[in-house]
Amino acid sequence: MASRFDSVKALVFDVFGTVVDWREGIARDAAVFLARHGRGDIDPRGFADAWRRRYQPAMEQVRSGRRPFTRLDVLHRENLEAVLMDYGLSPGSMSGEELDEFNRAWHRLDPWPEAVAGLTRLKRKFIIAPLSNGNIALMLNMAKRAGIPWDGILGSEVAQAFKPQPEAYLRTAEVLGIQPAELCLVAAHNNDLAAAKQCGLATAFVPRPTEHGPNQTTDLEPTGSWNVVAKDFQDLAHKLGC
Amino acid sequence: MASRFDSVKALVFDVFGTVVDWREGIARDAAVFLARHGRGDIDPRGFADAWRRRYQPAMEQVRSGRRPFTRLDVLHRENLEAVLMDYGLSPGSMSGEELDEFNRAWHRLDPWPEAVAGLTRLKRKFIIAPLSNGNIALMLNMAKRAGIPWDGILGSEVAQAFKPQPEAYLRTAEVLGIQPAELCLVAAHNNDLAAAKQCGLATAFVPRPTEHGPNQTTDLEPTGSWNVVAKDFQDLAHKLGC
Structure with missing residues (x-):
């Protein structure tokens, strides 16, 4: 085990891409939604990618201070209307309840195949929790549906605060009542890990090579000197002695 | 099952007294602490009661606006120093680490005997979460130690915000993305249930007749017309069809 891990008490996880396969999950619900609106010609994975492309710019409005902190459910809902219009669909002609229901596709994403088993092992030794830009209801409903055993x-x-702002990492350690060095971020994204390391967190990289498709x-x-590199969550549990 | 419960999606629980036996847990750690400081003459249950008596006045400082929101771990720590001085002990002569460790006795409280089994049944049908005045680390560490399966x-x-301020109940529903009527507070305290009902929440009373001793x-x-009255969490699970 990496010696840096001797002091780690809690593992926090990036979720979209690292724990769950957002692209296939959104595509699954998009296929049904688009067919219902007579637009079976639209590639549902392309639709998922287009919805996700609006994710960072929407959060950047908040990170830059141009907008107060806003839950991701709200940003996703606004982005859904925008991407529908990009595809020539008219969200104004659809019911709010139907759009809300489609928007909750983000609550219904499936974990990568070994993720829940790996987290169950990791939970024996560490506090485990999501450190996602998703809001509480989104993460809680996702975990309840998929059996993710967060503490x-x-x-x-x-x-x-939204990652990669330092407050997202530092306030998480503070809420847990531990030092940044006692907290490890697990992520499939090098930029997220780089920001966490800058704040003094330990880091673990788990690649998800099909997050964006084949x-x-x-x-x-x-791309950085992370404390641990593991091929998946089962391997991570093994490497951390769980 | 009470018909009001048809729309309830989440159960939130008062914790100190309702889920865990704070008096016996604090007394257990107080006995060791006091003996170490040569004060085996002090009744540890009386010490627990004295520490707890400073709980509401400390939160009232925040509720009244005289002090910004402050985590309960911090209030408990301040109250510990005050109660030690009331008993003629000198916290200034003790190490900060020892006081912090004793203060974390609140993280090590044991659930009432049937509580975890009852919550495990309730979790099958409802989102379950604490709605305590305790802070996140306190509740998380307590749950991890005791196996409380919160979502x-x-x-x-x-x-x-601290209960019984309306924001404590209303923001909890908002964070869960549900209406107040879709949320039920479970508590052993009639005043907590009265405040929740005032906010439109459903209510369940579970008496804990030895919370304050025999x-x-x-x-x-x-003392109010609560939606459900159950004798313990197993009975509550039964009454809610879990």
Whole structure:
């Protein structure tokens, strides 16, 4: 085990991409939604990618201070209307309840196949919690549906800040009553790990080479000196002695 | 099952007294602490009662606006120093680490005997979470030690308000993305249930007749028209069809 881990008490996890496969989950619900609206011609994975492309710019409005902290459910809902219009669909002609229901596709994402088993092992030795930009209800409903055994739901809504802002990492350690060095971020994204390391957190990289589909070119390898690199959550549990 | 419960999606629980036996837990750690300081003459249950008596006045400082929102771990720590001085002990002569460790006795409270089994049944049908005035780390560490299977950790630190302020109940529903009527408070304290009902929550009373010891005179019976009255969490699970 990496010696740096002797002092780690809690593991916090990036979720979209690291714990769950957002692309296939959103595509599954998009296929049904689009067919219902007579637009079976739209590639549902392309629709998922388009919805996700609006994620960072929406949070950047908050990070830059141009907008107060806003739950991701609200940003996702606004982005849904925008992406529907990009595809020539008219959200104004659809019922709010139907759009809300589709928006909750983000609450219904499936974990990567070994994720729940790996987390169950990791939970024996560490506090485990999400440190996602998703809001509490999103993370809680996702965990309840998928059986993810979090010890608590942390992340942007508790910290009132979106990653990679330092407050997202530092306030999470503070809420847990531990030092940044006692907290480890587990993520499939090198930029998230770099920001966490800058705040003094320990870091673990777990690649998810099909997060963006079969032709993914990013985050296939660690690009920083992370404390642990594991091939999946079962391997991470093994490497951390769980 | 009470018909009002058809729309309830989440059960939130008062914790000190309702889920865990704070008096015996604090007394257990107090006995060791006091003996170490040569004060085996002090009744540890009396010490626990004295520490707890400073709980509401400390929160009242925040509720009244005289002090910004402050985690309960901090209030408990201040109150510990005060109660030690009341007993003629000198916290200034003790190490900060020893006082911190004793203060974390609140993280090590044991659930009432049937509580975890009852919560495990209730979790099959409802979202379950604490709605305590305790902070996130306190509730999370307590649950991890005792095996309490919460779906997430809610309460004062997430709501940034102490019960019985309306914000504590209303923001909890908002964070869960549900209506107040879809949320039920479970508590052993009639005043907590009255405040929740005032906010539109459903209510369930579970008496804990020895919370304050064998001669308890308060909260032995429901004093309001709560939606459900159950004798313990197993009975509550039965009454709610879990």
